[in-house]
Amino acid sequence: MNEILLTIIEVIMMPIVAFIVGLFMVLMMRKLAARLQRRIGPPLFQPLYDIIKLYGKQTQISHGLIHDIGIIMAVGGYVAAEALLPVPGMDGIAAKGGLVTLAYLTMVPSLGLALGVGQCANPNGSIGISRALTSMLAYDIPFIIVVFGVAYHFSSTNLVSIIATQQAGGISTWGISEMPVLALAGLFALHASLGKQPFEIYIAPAEIATGPMVEMGGKFLGGLFVMQSFQLYTASVLYVSLFLGGGENWITFLLKCFAVLAIPIIIAYLFPRYRTDDLVRLVWKWPVMLALIGVAFVMN
Amino acid sequence: MTTLDTLLLFSLLTVLVSGLGVRLKMIGWVSAIMFAAQFVALLFMGGLGYGGSAIESSVSLTILNQPLSWRFDSLSWFFALITIGSALASSIFAAGIWAKKFHKHDGKPGLLQFAIALNVFTMLLLLASGDLLSLFVGWELVSWASLLLMVMAGGSSSQWGLRYIVYATAGAMAVLAGIGLIYHLTGSFSYADLANTAATFSSTNIVILSLLFIAGFGVKMGLLPFHLWQAGAYAEAPGPGSAFLGAISSRMGLYAMLVVVIQLIGLARLIAIEIPFSFLSLRDMLMWVAAFTIIFPTFTALRQNDARHLLAWHGIGQGGYMMMGILVLNPLGSAGGLLHVFNYASNQAALFLAISAVVYRTHTADLNRLGGLVTRMPLTFVVLLVGIIGLAGIPPMNGFVSKWLIYRSLIVEGMPLLFVATVIGTLGTILSVYKLIHNTFLGQLRLEHEHIREVPWSMLAPMLVLASVVFMTGFMPGLVLDWVVSAQAALGIPQLAHTLGGVESATGNLDMIWITLVLFGGFGVGALLFYSGNKAKRVHQLDNYAGGHFLTADDRYHYSNNFYAGLMHHIGSWYRGTFKWLESSIISIVSLLSGSTQRLFHSFHPALFLLIAATLSLYFFVG
Numbered sequence A: 001m002n003e004i005l006l007t008i009i010e011v012i013m014m015p016i017v018a019f020i021v022g023l024f025m026v027l028m029m030r031k032l033a034a035r036l037q038r039r040i041g042p043p044l045f046q047p048l049y050d051i052i053k054l055y056g057k058q059t060q061i062s063h064g065l066i067h068d069i070g071i072i073m074a075v076g077g078y079v080a081a082e083a084l085l086p087v088p089g090m091d092g093i094a095a096k097g098g099l100v101t102l103a104y105l106t107m108v109p110s111l112g113l114a115l116g117v118g119q120c121a122n123p124n125g126s127i128g129i130s131r132a133l134t135s136m137l138a139y140d141i142p143f144i145i146v147v148f149g150v151a152y153h154f155s156s157t158n159l160v161s162i163i164a165t166q167q168a169g170g171i172s173t174w175g176i177s178e179m180p181v182l183a184l185a186g187l188f189a190l191h192a193s194l195g196k197q198p199f200e201i202y203i204a205p206a207e208i209a210t211g212p213m214v215e216m217g218g219k220f221l222g223g224l225f226v227m228q229s230f231q232l233y234t235a236s237v238l239y240v241s242l243f244l245g246g247g248e249n250w251i252t253f254l255l256k257c258f259a260v261l262a263i264p265i266i267i268a269y270l271f272p273r274y275r276t277d278d279l280v281r282l283v284w285k286w287p288v289m290l291a292l293i294g295v296a297f298v299m300n
Numbered sequence B: 001m002t003t004l005d006t007l008l009l010f011s012l013l014t015v016l017v018s019g020l021g022v023r024l025k026m027i028g029w030v031s032a033i034m035f036a037a038q039f040v041a042l043l044f045m046g047g048l049g050y051g052g053s054a055i056e057s058s059v060s061l062t063i064l065n066q067p068l069s070w071r072f073d074s075l076s077w078f079f080a081l082i083t084i085g086s087a088l089a090s091s092i093f094a095a096g097i098w099a100k101k102f103h104k105h106d107g108k109p110g111l112l113q114f115a116i117a118l119n120v121f122t123m124l125l126l127l128a129s130g131d132l133l134s135l136f137v138g139w140e141l142v143s144w145a146s147l148l149l150m151v152m153a154g155g156s157s158s159q160w161g162l163r164y165i166v167y168a169t170a171g172a173m174a175v176l177a178g179i180g181l182i183y184h185l186t187g188s189f190s191y192a193d194l195a196n197t198a199a200t201f202s203s204t205n206i207v208i209l210s211l212l213f214i215a216g217f218g219v220k221m222g223l224l225p226f227h228l229w230q231a232g233a234y235a236e237a238p239g240p241g242s243a244f245l246g247a248i249s250s251r252m253g254l255y256a257m258l259v260v261v262i263q264l265i266g267l268a269r270l271i272a273i274e275i276p277f278s279f280l281s282l283r284d285m286l287m288w289v290a291a292f293t294i295i296f297p298t299f300t301a302l303r304q305n306d307a308r309h310l311l312a313w314h315g316i317g318q319g320g321y322m323m324m325g326i327l328v329l330n331p332l333g334s335a336g337g338l339l340h341v342f343n344y345a346s347n348q349a350a351l352f353l354a355i356s357a358v359v360y361r362t363h364t365a366d367l368n369r370l371g372g373l374v375t376r377m378p379l380t381f382v383v384l385l386v387g388i389i390g391l392a393g394i395p396p397m398n399g400f401v402s403k404w405l406i407y408r409s410l411i412v413e414g415m416p417l418l419f420v421a422t423v424i425g426t427l428g429t430i431l432s433v434y435k436l437i438h439n440t441f442l443g444q445l446r447l448e449h450e451h452i453r454e455v456p457w458s459m460l461a462p463m464l465v466l467a468s469v470v471f472m473t474g475f476m477p478g479l480v481l482d483w484v485v486s487a488q489a490a491l492g493i494p495q496l497a498h499t500l501g502g503v504e505s506a507t508g509n510l511d512m513i514w515i516t517l518v519l520f521g522g523f524g525v526g527a528l529l530f531y532s533g534n535k536a537k538r539v540h541q542l543d544n545y546a547g548g549h550f551l552t553a554d555d556r557y558h559y560s561n562n563f564y565a566g567l568m569h570h571i572g573s574w575y576r577g578t579f580k581w582l583e584s585s586i587i588s589i590v591s592l593l594s595g596s597t598q599r600l601f602h603s604f605h606p607a608l609f610l611l612i613a614a615t616l617s618l619y620f621f622v623g
Helices: A002-036 A046-056 A065-082 A099-105 A107-119 A123-153 A159-169 A180-194 A218-243 A250-268 A276-299 B003-020 B027-044 B046-050 B074-095 B097-104 B109-127 B132-151 B156-186 B191-200 B203-221 B230-235 B239-249 B251-265 B267-272 B282-302 B307-328 B331-362 B378-392 B398-412 B416-441 B457-475 B478-491 B512-532 B565-574 B578-622
Strands: B055-063 B066-072 B544-546 B549-551
Touching (some): A002 A065, A002 A218, A002 A250, A002 B512, A046 A218, A065 A107, A065 B512, A099 A159, A107 A123, A107 A218, A107 B416, A123 A180, A123 A276, A123 B398, A123 B416, A123 B565, A159 A218, A180 A218, A180 A276, A218 B512, A276 B416, A276 B565, B003 B027, B003 B055, B003 B066, B003 B109, B027 B046, B027 B074, B027 B109, B046 B074, B046 B478, B066 B074, B074 B109, B074 B331, B074 B457, B074 B478, B097 B457, B109 B132, B109 B239, B109 B251, B132 B156, B132 B239, B156 B191, B156 B203, B156 B230, B203 B251, B203 B267, B203 B282, B230 B239, B230 B307, B239 B307, B239 B331, B282 B416, B307 B331, B307 B398, B331 B398, B331 B478, B378 B398, B378 B457, B398 B416, B398 B457, B457 B478
Antiparallel strands (some): B055 B066, B544 B549
């Protein structure tokens, strides 16, 4: 009974932590972008102010119940996914799901968003979703090869034991030292999954007027903002857990997460955007090739 | 009289009653009640689902000194449960108001019920077969019974039916040849003799046998490259008929393959056989066939513009998952494959019925002529949503659990490329089913659909029950895994250790109860956040603008055609229709041969006779 209570407390705590860290990740993203563009960038609490502002706006347009539910699913799916991502001191239900479940659970928010956008009946939104799903088809293939390689290497899909193995053996047993090629492919896939430049085909403000966000205002946009902070957190924590030995304590853990995230963000703000078909070709060629080579190394 | 006899008797009675009362108005409900009776009779055999021993039928025949017998084991029971369940749902759906409209459009609702009943009866006979001879009899009966269901809509469906029967006949010939070879080797048709002597067969015989049986049974399963008949044949049947065919019909091929190849011959023999000049064993080659059966039909489905064809193509692809899981031959994989039979059937039946409901109201399944129906038919939307989440294999629906088991088994066995192939299939499915729900229920509502209403309860009830099965067996997969494990035991393959929530193992657990609860907790948090924001104003569905100017409702701007343009730009050229080309070249060769023989006969036979007569007379006179 005590164990169940503890799990429930962890399941509640983990999304809260994720949200706070995620907000700082959004802040880091905007700061880095600003510095690269020789601006100063927003103040410390700007992401939080933005969310409060969006939720409190006077004009809130809903295109129907599915529009609302879509946003709820987009946020709620990530809230649930965080309970599957172990952090220092808290495992939540990570042992009950594992890597494959997490990979598929993170599709729930995307599906929710897709449903919500569909209800808005804006062709730009629908085109955005079509592009977003296409890019998911592109980056999930190298990502899933990476998942296979890691799971095979550690002979487990349990994130808790994957992290424990790495921490027990020290840096030389970290995923990145034992599987550098896979780690590189994983970073590539992580970047594409964030939907930042040069892979932001489904936002594409100049072409399809920000795609999925086109009919989103007020708390709808606020929900997407929350979703984004969770998304940045999930992607970086997952990467750290697979390749960088997870977190021994909160300081090293957060350092690793922010460092991992900084790489795609810096690249993102230095590059222009690809076309959909270019993205598919690029992601199916290089990270898939890298990942397959990585798996070949792992299985030898 | 055993419980199996009762079940078969009920099933036969259903056939007779629906056959005799084919013109009666009430026949729909009568048949539905009789399907329910069959279901109850099946539940009386419920012990089979929990490891009970096989039930024999007291009926047996002897033909030409060869005994024919029937029995039910856990595997048969599991498949029969799905068969009768989907028949019951389809029958109720077709019994009420749907039948009236079907009748008005020159359909024969009584004939539909009769066709379903006949299919169920023949399928039960096949599932109950106790030797190779009764298996073949059942196989033939199933093939012809499903033809009735396929062609009864008339029109283009008879074309598809014709195509099906050519394939089915070829498949049956392969099965017959296989059974003949077994008789030659063992001298009997009994399962036990085959199982006992299979170890002594030479490798060549094993190769020939497994290729004959897998090709023969594979035709029904729509295994590549024998898949071209299936989508059209299933999709063009009347709505509930499609649901029944799509849910279970082609799984009969899987059942027969399980019995003959896995249970009797044994997969170990297939693993031991190496294919020359490759690194693959015979089993690996079949797994690749399964992988391609997953990928190609799924991406063909992505291109379909008719909702029913889209679903039917997915049916072929999902069959590949079942085959893949079973061929992995570890407890995880085979459990995943068998569980997917159940999960997929519940998804597909729910989806086909939902699409039939849409067709009932809008008279079209064309994905470019629908849109925005979610406000008109909200419950149908919910059913379709649950169904597509299940079909795509996303938590928390049941399709995820069976696919998870298959993924895990491929990871455990260290098969990266096959694993990636299964995931590519899943991703393709996600893209395709989103297109399905977007083009029908989301986006712009067409003016002519402004006043349509939700379908009546006689149609909604079976759909909602199916949707709740999809959810509940995803929430508590252990309910179905109990039956699956009994089926594994009946097949004589290793059994999966499972819990109510999924799987408990040292290298990776799955507990769907926790995951589902946490997911819904997450949705609760999402809702709390959302409704804590300022209150939103709901605008009317037809109140839209784009690019700064207002659009009236009769401007068509629903983004539906060529939905994945960017992807198609890249992979469009891969759709070369190689299999269609192969099929048509075989047809051409056959027609060329037959044509030239005919020509030869027509142009030469007078001369030929003259020549023969001349030669003979010359021989007579000179000799």
